[in-house]
Amino acid sequence: MIRVLVVEDDPMLLELNRRFVDKIDGFSVEDVASNGEEAIKSLKNKKIDLVILDIYMPKMDGMEVFRKVRKQNKVIDFILVTAANDTDKIEEALKLGAVDYLVKPFEFERLNQSLLHYKARKKLLIKKPFVSQEEIDQLFMGEYKEKEEKELQKGLHKFTLNRVKGFLNENKEALLSSENISEKLAMSKVTIRRYLDYLESIGDIQKKIEYGTRGRPSYRYKYIDKNKKS
Template sequence: MINVLVVEDDPMLAELNRRFIEKIDPFVVVAVAGNGEEAIKALKNKKIDLIILDIYMPKMDGMELFKRVRKQNKEVDFILVTAANDTDKIDEALKLGAVDYLVKPFEFERLKKSLINYKIRKNLLIKKPFVSQEEIDKLFIGDIEGFAQNEERELKKGLHKFTLDRVIRFLKENKEILLSSEVISENLQMSKVTIRRYLDYLEAIGKIQKKMEYGSRGRPSYLYRYIDKNNK
């Protein structure tokens, strides 16, 4: 589990970010703070691994919070979020050790990529006492696609590779159309609850596209399509 603190003065954005983050395993938002002072309190009371930090906030802005936490030598990482993309701020953030820097408005896919990259780096450094130069190069200067592929093989607890392969194969065979969980369930003769668990996992790792559709009664339903990266 990776415990996340969201620091954002806009309540709607904070809630949106929380929902996005918790779609990605194993990230859990354990606290939301509206300013730097609230964030300091949360850091004292909870174990935090990663802070998603807005820079411009009242009372104590993000950069001040960032510097204060660094002076305290707390073992916590930062992904900065801001509407500013000036080079001075980016340079300062990098010097303080930010793992990423997102400029508003950003797409969920960009945040998702940032979190997955962070998870891969964290897992690599935890699991291996020593790393090769090639692995170091991928972490610091290159594409970490290879690590991402390995990470995809590590299924969430309760999921099984054989069943996952069946779902993926069916989605690939029907990649030209949007499919409902009901259709997938009927064709694979599996329960809707089980199918949805696998679909949620495949969406989280970027294998499928999820689209909301409203029916005649106004109730939303979800349709899914396999993402064929070779045809992008």
């Protein structure tokens, strides 16, 4: 599990980012901070692998936090976030070893891609003592995609898939109808059914048929917990 610290001075964005990161498989938000001083305190007291760090904050800005951590030689990675497309700061961030740099306002799909790429890189470097030139090129040129992304059907989107899958996982003890899911996620029934069909095809959910009083069949869906011991 990749342990994450989210640092953002806007309370609404802080909560949105926290919820989004927590829903991505393999990531856990260990703490949040609303300014640089809180971030430094959190990094001192908690074990963190990755910091999603806003640059412009009160008390101590993100770049100062980044510099302090690098001077301490801590093995922590950073994704920097800023509202300003500032080339000087981008250049400094890259020199300090930032793994990515997001300019506000960014789509959550862009953050999702950044996190998946980061997870793929960590996984590859942990599992393999030696890597090929092709694998290195994929990592540094940003071309790496996980198997699930490569096999994603045309017309389906990773961010929406994660929303549907995350909701099913949160309610994995229940049998849910497409109408239930559509209402809770504020998405059309047609769209929901497309994602449910895909998740069933790759074995992530189970579909059961139920018959009503008039014999008209309906379908219920349940998340398959692959980590649960049978």
